[in-house]
Amino acid sequence: MIRYRGRKKVLDKVKEFDAFPKVPEEYVDSTPVGGTFSIITFFMIMWLVYSEVSYFLDSNLVFKFIPDTDFDEKLRINIDITVAMPCSNLGADILDSTSQSVFGFGELQEEDTWFELSQEQQDAFDAIKYINSYLRQEYHSIWQLLWKKGHGSVRATIPPRKVEPKRRPDACRLHGVLTLNKVAGNFHITAGKSLHLPRGHIHLNMLFDDTPQNFSHRIHRFSFGSPANGIIYPLEGDERITNDESILYQYFVEVVPTDVDTTFESIRTFQYSVKELERPISHSRGSHGVPGIFFKYDMAALKVKVYQERENLLQFMLRLFSVIGGIYVIVGFINTIALCLRTSFIRKAAPSVYNRLSENSEITKTNPLLLSQDLGYSKVDLVRQ
Numbered sequence: 001m002i003r004y005r006g007r008k009k010v011l012d013k014v015k016e017f018d019a020f021p022k023v024p025e026e027y028v029d030s031t032p033v034g035g036t037f038s039i040i041t042f043f044m045i046m047w048l049v050y051s052e053v054s055y056f057l058d059s060n061l062v063f064k065f066i067p068d069t070d071f072d073e074k075l076r077i078n079i080d081i082t083v084a085m086p087c088s089n090l091g092a093d094i095l096d097s098t099s100q101s102v103f104g105f106g107e108l109q110e111e112d113t114w115f116e117l118s119q120e121q122q123d124a125f126d127a128i129k130y131i132n133s134y135l136r137q138e139y140h141s142i143w144q145l146l147w148k149k150g151h152g153s154v155r156a157t158i159p160p161r162k163v164e165p166k167r168r169p170d171a172c173r174l175h176g177v178l179t180l181n182k183v184a185g186n187f188h189i190t191a192g193k194s195l196h197l198p199r200g201h202i203h204l205n206m207l208f209d210d211t212p213q214n215f216s217h218r219i220h221r222f223s224f225g226s227p228a229n230g231i232i233y234p235l236e237g238d239e240r241i242t243n244d245e246s247i248l249y250q251y252f253v254e255v256v257p258t259d260v261d262t263t264f265e266s267i268r269t270f271q272y273s274v275k276e277l278e279r280p281i282s283h284s285r286g287s288h289g290v291p292g293i294f295f296k297y298d299m300a301a302l303k304v305k306v307y308q309e310r311e312n313l314l315q316f317m318l319r320l321f322s323v324i325g326g327i328y329v330i331v332g333f334i335n336t337i338a339l340c341l342r343t344s345f346i347r348k349a350a351p352s353v354y355n356r357l358s359e360n361s362e363i364t365k366t367n368p369l370l371l372s373q374d375l376g377y378s379k380v381d382l383v384r385q
Helices: 002-015 032-057 119-137 139-148 313-349 351-366 368-375 379-384
Strands: 060-067 074-083 090-096 109-113 171-181 185-191 194-197 200-203 217-224 238-240 247-261 266-280 292-299 302-309
Touching: 032 313, 060 139, 074 185, 074 292, 090 171, 119 139, 119 238, 171 185, 217 266
Parallel strands: 247 292, 247 302
Antiparallel strands: 060 302, 074 171, 074 217, 090 185, 109 171, 185 292, 194 200, 217 238, 247 266
């Protein structure tokens, strides 16, 4: 008994610190206005909870620059280019700063074709060119969609030709994958086949001085590494048409290693930026050089690391509770104002109704037993409740 009394005394002391007092139900007055605001509050809270949970599950993308220390990593280049010259008159090679033999990089496949596309192929290429152009121009507006929703760049895939022209092929399609050293280099397409030497190679373009040259070209694919969501390849879908037989196209490519770790993929790849230059070759006018298509690429010293970062769970819970509590308090305040305005309106518009409601309210609050009798409750039932 002593322990019980002591425990009850402790519980009574603890009860005095109750910061959440309970109001008896008989003193609670429910009104249609309060019920309406309760329904509105419920739906507002559900909508805000859904928004907060969606925001919590939707992570933030973080782009971090770190030094690139993977010097022994290989660089894979994906190429698919159509040049408006027969394959017998073209040569494609790569030179890099290590002076390694080009035989170690791989070999591109040469396929005789026609530079003029069929109507179906032209429509497909124009659509891809337009989409990639839009992605490059509006990248800052849609980059989250590309990275978070798993939408990658549009690859220039041309359907096969259904009907072949009744003339000899006048173009060459160069496509394949080359594995390069991760250093600066120069991929070029010029007239004449190349002759490989111990310290490099030379192109026998002097044999084609009397042959018409046309370096109009269409780039279906030009990328480094594996394709990844969110990365736009600027040169894919590019097309250059010229009537000049001696013109030099130069693309200065800055390759940036990129490590991607998102919900959809975890991959090590590369992205690049490019600057373009074209000029006619005329030795008599002082514009020297070799006609052709040159891709001069260089590696960036920094690497981009892309990863997703979510908010702390404790911060999410605190913000969620503050939103719910804030809505509840604000709507309660609005409910009080609405009830005051309703009471004032009834008192002025219908005094008799106001007096009758006031009398019923006072009787109920001062003598709950009367309310119980009206509702069919007994005194014993009230005591039990």
